[in-house]
Amino acid sequence: MNHFELFDLPVSFAIDAAQLQARYRTLQQTLHPDRFANASERDKRMALQRTSQLNDAYQTLRQPLSRAEYLLELRGLTLQHEQQTLQDPEFLMAQMEWRERLEELDVVAELDAAFADLQQQTHAYQQELEQQLEAEQNEAAADTIRKLKFMHKLAAELELIEDKLNG
Template sequence: MNHFEFFNLPVAYDVDLADLQQRYRKLQQALHPDRHAAGSERDKLMAVQRTAQLNDAYQTLRSPLLRAEHLLALRGVDMQHEQKTLQDPEFLMAQMEWRERVEELDVGDFAGIDAAYKDLAAQTAELQAELENLLAAEDNEEAADTIRKLKFMHKLRRELEALEDI
């Protein structure tokens, strides 16, 4: 399913999130299962399915990472359930350094955690800009590798958040 078509949006990485939200709310009202309460069982089931598709499409297009994956899937590069690992030695070294840095952080070291957040945000922003350029150039394989890198960065952010929650 093409999520861009669902919202009648051009197939592009750059999405106006306010416009997306407005379209989502209109579709949500139009497709809501309560509007089909008097219909047949088939109509009710279809309304529930369309609402689920709507929610899935909205969540996908709202997230830059999921949107990029969806865009690549539309271009024939399916990253769902893949087992491919990065072959970029520089990034693999950076991953190890990040792992060591996070492991060395103490739970109460808010200055260290804050510094890690800032460095992570800067590196994530660089990768995000790189991804935008690669998608625009339709360099799908490199874009897929950049998505893999961004997934690591997002996972690392969740780990830093978990340190704060302890």
């Protein structure tokens, strides 16, 4: 059973987050190991295993990037993050420009502008990813996921720089 079936959701990138959370809570109550406290050791292990699978499935579907990757896996495309590099010269140039920009950040105003630019670009990639997944443009979606992962790393780096600037 795939994660979408587990939560009785359509196999789609666009899901109802509230519905996912409600079904998770219901399943969590039903499958929780405490309900099997008086059961056999085998049944206790099974309950623990099912709860672990439930939690993994929930975390995968809850996060847009992991949900997109999972959807591609269901379609037979596995992302090979470190083994496969992005062949988009324009994006590679943008990465270099972002790196230079981060190295030069030294005041909060520049940091705020960088956060705003990053948020805008990330949002554009997220919309692009959603369209690609809906159109089943799987290879293009895989590249967009790689771009979004880079953007998330940049956000984390910006947060570290913010912490240093705020002292």
